[in-house]
Structures are given as C-alpha cells and as structure tokens.
Amino acid sequence: QVQLQESGPGLVKPSQTLSLTCTVSGGSISSGGYYWTWIRQHPGKGLEWIGYIYYSGSTYYNPSLKSRITISLDASKNQFSLKLNSVTAADTAVYYCATYNSNWFDPWGQGTLVTVSS
C-alpha cells in the first residue's frame, strides 16, 4: 500500500523559493499509471490543485501558478518534489502530496505547513 510523506522547511522568506519533497513508500514512483500530485490548502480555506507529474516525467500545472512552479521526480530516491519560486505571504499553506491514477486522488500525505514570512 502506497504511503506518502511530505518534508521540507516550515518557514520560507518572501521572494525566496519554497522546496518540498514527497517520499513514496510501498510502491515505485517509476511504475506506470500514476500522476504524482501536489495540492495545497490556505489556512482555513479550500484546497488548490498545484499540479502533477506523470511517471514518464510529463508535467501538468495549475495555470495560475504555472510560471512559478516546477515539479520533478527522483526515481533513485523514490521521491518527487515541488519548487515554488518568488513566494509571498499568499503562498502560506499546508502542502499535500498525493497520487492520481486517472480515476481518483488517493492516497494523500499528512501535509506540511509552510509559512512565508521574514
């Protein structure tokens, strides 16, 4: 059973780059059919799909964030990553990684809070 765990700094300064990693256990990130996904939730608000990467490396991004984000895979570590540059306080959120198998989004990681503040 696949499990996901987010990791990365909990505090990022404005204008810097937010970098998060999702470690996958119980399955291979290189196995076909899965889109490795990032989703975020602003404090007290709804969810926002950030984007996903297919096992082949093809990426698909939220148009509103596309200019600032990069999602990548590291098969050797069974991890995938999110980089969001030029962050502002509006990027403060709980960031979740999840899998999408062309039908449903599950499982999800437990989420990690990233605060943007000087």
Add this chain to the structure above:
Amino acid sequence: QTVVTQEPSLTVSPGGTVTLTCASSTGAVTSSFYPNWFQQKPGQAPRALIYNTSNKHSWTPARFSGSLLGGKAALTLSGVQPEDEAEYHCLLYYGADNWIFGGGTKLTVL
C-alpha cells in the same frame, strides 16, 4: 476565472439526509468534469469518498452517494452519523489537465 461553488455550511440532524452540491461558473456540471468528493476532518488530510461522479471507494460508507443534480455535482448523505461531521470538498476537471476545487462545505451534525 473559473469558480467552483459549494455551500459554505450545512447542518443536519443525526439520522437525517443532506445533499451537498458543487456548481461550476462555466455552466452545468456533467460527468465529463469527473466530479470527485473528499472528506476532511480537523487536523487531517482529505480522504477520497467519491470519484467520477458516483463511484465509491472500498472504504466509503454506503450512506454516501454521488450524482448529478440540476446541473451540479451532488453528494448525498442518507442516515447521517455523528462521525460524518467534517468539511467536504468537491473537485472538477476542466480539461488540459486542470483541476479546480470548490471552497468546501462544513457539515455540522446537530
């Protein structure tokens, strides 16, 4: 900008029935939006409940059902239990691998 709208909050009595809806600013929601529903309890990550309009996961209680209703995606809970008190999120697909969540519905069981 496309907006997906859910009821901000709903209250239901234990044992009752409640329907949550998910509307698109672009028009009627159809099965081509592949509606997904998630349940989120405080301090927890969301958990998938329904996918592709009406399909349940193995862990989804039978009292939850998904449908299309009046141009919206709908999640109906029949025989509500106290443990169903949670935030419910819908998710719609807009093509070109673009997904948009609704703002969430806080369901209170009272």
